[in-house]
Amino acid sequence: LYVNASEASAKKIPQTLFGIFFEEINHAGAGGLWAELVSNRGFEAGGPNVPSNIDPWSVIGNESSVILSTDRTSCFERNKIALRMEVLCDREGSKVCPAGGVGMCNPGFWGMNIEQGKAYKLVFYARSSGPIDMSVSLTGSTGLTLAATNVVASDISNWTKMEVTLQAKGTDAKARLQLTTTRKGVIWFDQVSLMPTDTYKGHGFRNDLFEMLKNLKPGFMRFPGGCFVEGEWLRNAFRWKETIGHWEERPGHFGDVWHYWTDDGLGHFEFLQLSEDLGAAPIWVFNNGVSHNDEVATSSISPFLQEILDGLEFAKGDAKSKWGSVRAAMGHPEPFDLRYVAVGNEDCGKPYYRGNYLKFYTAIKHAYPDIKIISNCDGSSQPLDHPADFYDYHIYSNAKSVFGTAPKFDKAPRSGPKAFVSEYAVTGDDAGKGSLLAAVAEAGFLIGLENNCDAVEMASYAPLFVNINDRTWNPDAIVFDSSKAYGTPSYWMQHFFRESNGATLLDASFRSNPSNSLIASAITWKDTDRRAHLRIKVVNFGSNNVTLQISINGLEVNSIQPSGSTKTVLTSGNVMDENSFEAPNKVVPVKIELDDVGKEMDVVVSPHSLTSIDLLI
Numbered sequence: 001l002y003v004n005a006s007e008a009s010a011k012k013i014p015q016t017l018f019g020i021f022f023e024e025i026n027h028a029g030a031g032g033l034w035a036e037l038v039s040n041r042g043f044e045a046g047g048p049n050v051p052s053n054i055d056p057w058s059v060i061g062n063e064s065s066v067i068l069s070t071d072r073t074s075c076f077e078r079n080k081i082a083l084r085m086e087v088l089c090d091r092e093g094s095k096v097c098p099a100g101g102v103g104m105c106n107p108g109f110w111g112m113n114i115e116q117g118k119a120y121k122l123v124f125y126a127r128s129s130g131p132i133d134m135s136v137s138l139t140g141s142t143g144l145t146l147a148a149t150n151v152v153a154s155d156i157s158n159w160t161k162m163e164v165t166l167q168a169k170g171t172d173a174k175a176r177l178q179l180t181t182t183r184k185g186v187i188w189f190d191q192v193s194l195m196p197t198d199t200y201k202g203h204g205f206r207n208d209l210f211e212m213l214k215n216l217k218p219g220f221m222r223f224p225g226g227c228f229v230e231g232e233w234l235r236n237a238f239r240w241k242e243t244i245g246h247w248e249e250r251p252g253h254f255g256d257v258w259h260y261w262t263d264d265g266l267g268h269f270e271f272l273q274l275s276e277d278l279g280a281a282p283i284w285v286f287n288n289g290v291s292h293n294d295e296v297a298t299s300s301i302s303p304f305l306q307e308i309l310d311g312l313e314f315a316k317g318d319a320k321s322k323w324g325s326v327r328a329a330m331g332h333p334e335p336f337d338l339r340y341v342a343v344g345n346e347d348c349g350k351p352y353y354r355g356n357y358l359k360f361y362t363a364i365k366h367a368y369p370d371i372k373i374i375s376n377c378d379g380s381s382q383p384l385d386h387p388a389d390f391y392d393y394h395i396y397s398n399a400k401s402v403f404g405t406a407p408k409f410d411k412a413p414r415s416g417p418k419a420f421v422s423e424y425a426v427t428g429d430d431a432g433k434g435s436l437l438a439a440v441a442e443a444g445f446l447i448g449l450e451n452n453c454d455a456v457e458m459a460s461y462a463p464l465f466v467n468i469n470d471r472t473w474n475p476d477a478i479v480f481d482s483s484k485a486y487g488t489p490s491y492w493m494q495h496f497f498r499e500s501n502g503a504t505l506l507d508a509s510f511r512s513n514p515s516n517s518l519i520a521s522a523i524t525w526k527d528t529d530r531r532a533h534l535r536i537k538v539v540n541f542g543s544n545n546v547t548l549q550i551s552i553n554g555l556e557v558n559s560i561q562p563s564g565s566t567k568t569v570l571t572s573g574n575v576m577d578e579n580s581f582e583a584p585n586k587v588v589p590v591k592i593e594l595d596d597v598g599k600e601m602d603v604v605v606s607p608h609s610l611t612s613i614d615l616l617i
């Protein structure tokens with residue numbers, strides 16, 4: 001492998017080349033990164049109809065002691081459904097309530113993770129014609145009380161906000177929230193929320209999952225989907241205005257592509273906040289009047305245009321502007337650094353896409369000339385027939401084909417719009433539930449992108465997250481349940497590219513590459529202490545060991561430091577090896593010190609592996 005370290009042939013890698021794509025799929029947000037523990041907190045999951053669907057809430061007590069139903073009497077205008085709890089038993093008299101009381105419980109998203117010593121903030125709204133005396137508790141899967149307190153009020157004839165903090169005395173990853181009473185009467189409830197108090201910076205993000213994202217050092221974050229943005233039908237698509245403001249007032253919506261209700265606690269503001277917290281440039285994918293099954297004709301697209309211009313003002317506008325002031329009231333007076341938008345998702349071939357796209361392009365460029373616009377149409381092999389800053393490219397295929405697509409952008413245009421590979425992954429049988437083979441093939445593909453960083457601006461794996469209880473899409477980068485998480489090999493593979501954003505790409509070429517099973521790239525970069533590094537990445541997609549003779553040219557004499565160099569390898573005994581909750585570190589990068597380093601050196605690369613050779617220069 002010849003590496004040419006001279007500046008003449010070097011290229012600057014975009015600051016945004018490797019990033020992440022967050023989609024509300026597989027309960028990635030609701031029941032995932034968004035730390036809300038109550039599922040269906042507004043009893044709205046059936047949509048705005050009566051009776052609504054209160055699942056997964058359930059009753060504590062029998063039919064003769066308590067009746068749960070819904071009506072439309074909530075104080076919240078945009079989510080009118082309230083839960084009506086009629087208690088038929090009492091502390092004394094002919095029908096005495098059971099000792100523990102009657103009421104309702106919520107198991108969260110397949111169990112709430114309650115941890116000893118931690119505090120949980122419970123907020124709910126209630127109304128009753130009489131005094132209330134309730135017990136609220138967090139109960140473990142064996143029935144053990146982990147935290148409990150009483151809520152007493154003499155007059156809540158008008159809707160009243162109740163707030164209590166529950167201190168956990170025990171730990172259980174499958175706990176539930178219980179609201180019970182032994183007092184006869186009728187109580188209405190709405191917007192019952194339970195949040196751990198230790199979310200990332202208090203911004204509502206589950207810490208362990210946030211840290212896994214942060215560790216990828218993403219240059220950008222594309223959000224909130226995917227198909228989630230489009231919807232099967234436009235009426236169920238993500239509409240940003242419905243997801244901002246006080247959480248209690250958000251209507252929530254049913255994501256009809258991935259088939260679950262979200263209360264939209266993780267809304268437009270929170271996505272922008274998340275990008276900022278990650279240090280990643282936000283990329284907002286918006287619906288341009290096109291869903292999977294219906295479309296708005298270009299002649300009627302104006303309301304959609306205005307909605308998006310308002311969304312941009314919300315993110316970028318001055319705190320005194322109409323929508324900027326709404327953002328400021330939510331706690332972020334400074335504008336968010338939103339510089340990229342994608343017009344729709346995978347909609348290029350749809351009848352109204354181009355017409356609608358042009359309307360959005362013109363209106364956005366007029367109002368925000370600095371915003372970069374991404375088209376859904378692929379411009380890799382022929383020029384687009386419409387203006388754009390970037391074109392979208394998605395690839396889901398088997399391992400061989402993804403690895404074989406590494407040279408895809410070798411001949412892509414160097415002028416005009418650059419590529420945004422916003423979704424890539426190995427799928428199908430050889431992906432398993434996240435196999436080594438998939439990760440190695442994807443790494444080869446990414447090295448191809450890195451070597452073409454003058455034609456490719458950004459790339460992100462998809463999907464990012466899966467809650468193990470809702471594996472709608474497989475495979476995914478990060479697998480979690482209520483209390484634990486692990487990275488698939490595809491997650492760890494991305495760690496090898498963490499230093500590439502903003503680095504310098506060097507020329508790296510093979511003198512011989514038997515069966516084209518090798519691909520490599522070389523970069524130089526500086527760490528936070530301004531120390532310079534040279535990283536050579538090699539993928540061996542073949543099934544034999546290869547001894548690589550590395551020759552580094554163009555470096556100053558003796559500029560490779562004698563110590564501090566390392567070799568990091570992602571491989572495993574079997575190409576189909578995966579990580580799991582039982583063995584989360586079966587396929588992870590393994591780093592060793594390299595002591596015999598120089599401008600000429602031999603390095604052995606294992607079969608089906610991704611290897612990074614890191615030299616201090």
Ligand code: AHR
Nearest residue numbers: 226227228345346462463
């Ligand atoms: O990543 C999963 C889905 O794949 C996305 O929602 C969509 O854009 C693509 O079809």
